[in-house]
Amino acid sequence: MIILEIDVERRAVSRREIDASGPVEAALAIHKERETWRLDPLSPQVPVVFGMGPFVGGRLYGVHRLIFIFKSPQTGTLHVSALGGAAYKAMGMGAQAVSIVGRAPTPTAIFISQGYVKFAEVKPGDAYETINSLYREFKNFFLENDARALVVGPAAYTTYNGAVVSVDVDVRKGEFKLGAEDFAARGGPGTALAQGHNVAAIVVGGPKRPHFEKVTDAEAINQIFNKSFGRPYLDVLNEKTVKYRFDQKLRTGGTFGVNYPHYRDLLPLFGYKSIYMSREERVKHADLILQLFWKPFQEEVFEKGRSWYNCGEPCPVVCKKVWRGKKVDYESFHAMGPFIGNYLFQEAVPLVDKVDKLGLDAIEMGHLVAWLFDAVHAGLLKPEELGLDDTPAFDPARFDPHGDSKKNARLAGHLLDNFVNNSTEVLALVARQGIRKAARELEKRFSDRVKAAGVRFRDLAVYAAFGTEGYMTPNFYWAPGLIAPMYIQGRYWTNYNPTFMLPEDFAKSSYDRAVAEAYIDNAGICRFHRGWAEPVLAELYALVGVKPPTSQLYRDLAYYAKLAGAEPMPWESKRARDLVSTLARELGAKDWKFEDYDDYYEWWVRFFSTVNRLIFATPTTV
Template identity: 80%
Template sequence: MILLEIDVGKNKVEKQEIDASGPLEAAITIHKKYETWRLDPLSPEAPIVFGMGPFVGGKLYGVHRLIFVFKSPQTKTLHVSALGGAAYKAMGMGAQAVAIRGRAEKPAAVFIANGQVEFAEVKPSDAYNLIKELYETRRDFFIQNDARALVVGPASWTTYNGAIVSVDIDVKKGEFRMGAEDFAARGGPGTALAQGHNVVAIVVGGPKKPLYEKVADAEAINQLFRQRLGKPYLDVLNEKTVKYRYDPKIGTGGTFGVNYPHYRDLLPLFGYKSIYMPKEERIKHADLVLELFWKPFQVEVFEKAKSWYNCGEPCPVVCKKVWRGKKVDYESFHAAGPFIGNYLFQEAVPVIDEIDKLGLDAIEMGHVVAWLFDAIYTGLLKPEEVGLDDVPAFDPSSFDPVKDSRRNARLALMLVRNFVNNSTDVLSLVAKHGIRKAARELERRYADRVRERGVRFRDLAVYAAYGAEGYMTPNFYWAPGLVAPMYVLGRYWTNYNPTFMSPEDFAKTSYERAVAEALVDNAGICRFHRGWAEPVLKELYQLVGARPPAALYREIAYYAKLSGAEPMPWESKRTRDLVSALAKELGSKEWRFEDYDDYYEWWVRFKEALDKLILA
């Protein structure tokens, strides 16, 4: 594959051919070359690599994700984040992958099309305004190359939690395309790009043509699917993506539409405090969430407007459900909704708007807000220490779903802005270091409060630890696999079902899922399409004269060990309780988790089983 290595400090571009089957394999090669495990995640010499899989531009759908791989300022090891649809515009940039190195003297934008690279000084701004300004100042580039911008927002300059933001533009009209907005967010890729390289934006475009002729051969693709799965391609696609498009059996679709009625009382509420509630109480709260949070979306998006779109590539799944111009996904809206004690859908919209414009990872921001809300509610912090004028309502048992939702949403909006502005000493600490390291410092700083309240700051958060300082918060599911000792978390590289089993069996199912997800990412395929893609991935690679790489996950695990960022035992009581409460909920008799030794044994046995599988 062709890789462009761009040194933004020297305005130098090197085009090279490397032996890699996709962006993830290419990135591992580059990070090994520069031995970046030795470097700080924000070092200019630690590249951020992004690219596409080999199947772009043809007759396959859902294959146009841009994959970002970087040393994460949050986990302190390699992390992988994906941005939907953008490879449809990037396929003409003249390379399958790009590595950004060095540090620009002034905030810079990089324009890439047809193998050519240009540099320009750009003033940072909020993410959406920045995209509009780039279009207005470089309209010719956008039109000639049908280009798409990838930008960072203010959060990337002041926090560890910056995302890369992209909204596709109709280049002739200069208007944002409805639903075609997405974020490479988990792990802080925007922070790595901004603070490490002083890059504000990357604009990609060029002539749209397949990298390989065979992926444009509809008959060859259909023959492959008939031989392997007994049906033509589109029949298999429609069958395997029904959840994300529209499921007539339940009358809804997309992650937001499906997850709330599906998970119901297993939804994590109030920073995972719902795991302590009896089932009948959780059901009452789930019913409130369905009525106040899910139903307004359901009525407008599915019963009235039917506003369904795709992410910017021509894809029939139209998984993007849009409410009055705002793309709605489960993860982001849950972060600004029930997870922080807000059950009113419309109250979540301005919070998510602000998170998106500032360029934050919404999932992580949900965890930060819930953690700080709980710290105030518990008495470990005072509202004014994080710039708030009131105490959040963070007790599920006395929660008023209307009045308290409005209060919490208002405070969340204040807190998000204060966090990005580093407006208090406490928020500056959290914004610089993240939850894990900040919790330790706050326990030292407020030792008297910790003793008086009998609870530590870290015990109110849910996260998996890496090495001495790294960590990752889970996606919003009540699932032990999301905090298990896996080498990449924060995405779905694990068994993320609400289930429980012996550590050895859990490690096996998590490892199998991680390997499959890594291969899908390396192929640049949207995971909403994994149902049809995974069974035929080997054959798809044969179409382009390649094969799926066998050791991706092993390489990532080895990198984590070299970085000193291996998974570490659970530090937080609520993280441990997430595991034990679900084991109890599901009636586990072998694992009762009566003391810390039980948790430690399960964790160690999982880790040992996983490492054996990796080396097998």
């Protein structure tokens, strides 16, 4: 792989080649060289690496994800985050990956095309307005290179939770492309760029040429698929991506359209308080959500007209479902919807838009808002300590789906702004330290309230712990695998199904999924395309003459976490433990009653021991 190494402090650029099959493997090599496990995640000497896989520019679809690899200020170890579609324009930047080090003296934009790099000062602000400003000021660069901007929002400079935001622009019209907005968000890559390097924007473009000519050979590609599936490529692609395009059985599509009717009463609500409800209660809430939250989207996007788009690469799956100009995905809308006690779809739209413009990770913000709402509800915090003028409605049993949804949405909007602005002492603490560390500090600061309420701050949150300070909140599924002791969480690098089994079996299924997901990210392939890509990935690498990765890839990520002091740690939060035990009871598990902490600890240890045995066994190939 050709790597551009950019020192933004010295404004120096070098170019070199690394023997790697994809951006994750290349980033691991760079971080090993620099021994970054010794350094603070926001040190200027800790690189943020982004790049693409070897399959760009040809006849394969869904292979144009731009992959960010960085030392996360949230977990304390390496994290991998993906941004859809951007590699379609980044393939012209003259390298397959970029490594950024140093700290610029002022907020800086980096322009990359055909191996050439330019720098400019930029005034960071609203992420969408930053993209607009870049386009207006550097229009010639966008036009000449058909470029795409990757920017941070204000949250990257004031919180641990900044995302990298990209909205593709139609360079001829100077307009945002509907649906072509995406985010590398989990783990704080925007914060790593902004606070670590003072990089506020990266603009990439250039001639759209494949890195390997064989990816343009439709006949060779079809031979691979005919051999593995007995059908040509496009037939297999259409079958394997049904959920994301349009599911005839459910008469809907996309993650938002499918997940609500599919998961129904297993949806996590009110910061996972729904795990304590009876099934009858959960069904009542699910019916309300389908009527008030899902149906408005369904009617607009699927029944009145098909408002479907892609992420910026010419992909036939058109997984981006757009409601009145706003892209709708399950995770972001659930975060600003039912998870925080808002069952009205129209109330969630401006909240998701605010999250996006501020440049925040939507999943983390759903957890953070729910946690703080619950802390107020429990009497651990006062509304004014969060800059709020009212108490959130956070009791599912007494919830008014109309009035309380509107109130909670209004309060959430204020809370998002207050969090990014560090408007109160409590929010400044949370913005600097994140949920896990802040919860400990708040327990000391408000020990009298903790005693009176009979519950700790940490027990209202759900997260997987790493080392002494790191953590990651789960995606929005009632699934033990999302908080199980895996070395990278917050993505789908685990068994994320609502299931329960013996810890050894669960660990094996989670490890297998993690390795497969690592391969897909390393290849720059959208995970919506994993159904066709995973079975033939080795053959696709052979097609382009690149040695495929082995499970050494995940092993190296795990070993880095050990060196960084950010290994998985046992559950600290009661609600995190309850997520496991309540699902076990829901599914009728007979062998695990989870009657005391020792039961949880035994399950966790057996899971982690099995994972480590699998990781450090002989590497297997793709």
